[in-house]
Amino acid sequence: MNGPIIVFGARGQVGRELVSLATARGVPIVGLSRLDADITNETTVRAAFDVHRPIVAVNTAAYTSIDRAEREPELVTAANLMGPAILASICANLNVPLIHLSCDYVFNGAKKTAYVESDKVGPLNVYGRSKADAEAKIRELLPRHVILRTSMIYGAHGRNFLRNVLKLASEREELRMVGDQIGCPTATVDIAEAILAVVRKLSTDAKTSGTFHFAGTGATSWFGFASEIVQRQAIFTGRTPKVVEIKLSEYPTSASRPLNCELDSSKFKQVFGYAAVPWQHRVAEIVAAVIANANRKTAQAATPATITAK
Numbered sequence: 001m002n003g004p005i006i007v008f009g010a011r012g013q014v015g016r017e018l019v020s021l022a023t024a025r026g027v028p029i030v031g032l033s034r035l036d037a038d039i040t041n042e043t044t045v046r047a048a049f050d051v052h053r054p055i056v057a058v059n060t061a062a063y064t065s066i067d068r069a070e071r072e073p074e075l076v077t078a079a080n081l082m083g084p085a086i087l088a089s090i091c092a093n094l095n096v097p098l099i100h101l102s103c104d105y106v107f108n109g110a111k112k113t114a115y116v117e118s119d120k121v122g123p124l125n126v127y128g129r130s131k132a133d134a135e136a137k138i139r140e141l142l143p144r145h146v147i148l149r150t151s152m153i154y155g156a157h158g159r160n161f162l163r164n165v166l167k168l169a170s171e172r173e174e175l176r177m178v179g180d181q182i183g184c185p186t187a188t189v190d191i192a193e194a195i196l197a198v199v200r201k202l203s204t205d206a207k208t209s210g211t212f213h214f215a216g217t218g219a220t221s222w223f224g225f226a227s228e229i230v231q232r233q234a235i236f237t238g239r240t241p242k243v244v245e246i247k248l249s250e251y252p253t254s255a256s257r258p259l260n261c262e263l264d265s266s267k268f269k270q271v272f273g274y275a276a277v278p279w280q281h282r283v284a285e286i287v288a289a290v291i292a293n294a295n296r297k298t299a300q301a302a303t304p305a306t307i308t309a310k
Ligand SMILES: NC(=O)c1ccc[n+]([C@@H]2O[C@H](COP(=O)([O-])OP(=O)(O)OC[C@H]3O[C@@H](n4cnc5c(N)ncnc54)[C@H](OP(=O)(O)O)[C@@H]3O)[C@@H](O)[C@H]2O)c1
Pocket: 008, 009, 010, 011, 012, 013, 014, 015, 033, 034, 035, 037, 038, 039, 040, 059, 060, 061, 062, 063, 064, 078, 079, 083, 101, 102, 103, 104, 149, 150, 151, 152, 153, 154, 158, 159
């Protein structure tokens, strides 16, 4: 391969994991944060392509606060629709393929089984609408695209559900979690592996393009997800707060949410040859990693400075 992968939104949880995984594998990659390249600024984005001459672009940048999005639709449209449109038109100009991340919230959640790529979109909130509109825009502007819809992202870094639950479990005796919204928890390391699988395929097959679902293997509710996290952390902390199941209707939010967010990832596996490991395995690994990191930091803070003076 000649030239690096260029990643927009590299300070986010997926961007950061992707840059770290590719670097560990010796795959050339350039990660750009919002400060390096704001995707809503065409001049800056064009300059980034000129400087780095990438063979493929990955857009992990997005406005991702689902409830706040209801109050800030202009900011959402700028980051989630205008930004991707700018990337797609520059990629079309330079004949560079674009891998763009989208989400389960493009659907209305009324389906009784897992969503497949050909299901009709019907977003229920501002965030979901912006993601669905961006998908349509990318398809219109750029034939060489891979749109990856994913779900419930979590990892060892950044703002995510697993880290929130660990914090709550350390502070509270009871956690109330929604049991009737279902999705597929997806670890950042799995989505990073999936993106690298797409890059490999794109480098040997110029015709690959389209929309694909890629999510963690297995589906559960926020209640099921939280229960697993609490169980795993108890091994290290001994803390056993109770997890209480509630309904989505008992958890008032500004944005309406789809009940069924389960994604069927079988087309992705067929085309790109990668499937995520079962989500419970990743939860076990990531809980252990987060707790080990926190313990290391505490130990470092408690170590007295070495006195070397005679
Ligand atoms: N999180 C989920 O559960 C989930 C589920 C399904 C799909 N997705 C999709 O997966 C993708 C990655 O999500 P994530 O969880 O990694 O998001 P994240 O942690 O919130 O990171 C998003 C990053 O995008 C950056 N950004 C926002 N606007 C930008 C702009 N105009 N120009 C450049 N960078 C900008 C943010 O910068 P700052 O750090 O400066 O704010 C942030 O670092 C997104 O497309 C998201 O919609 C997420």
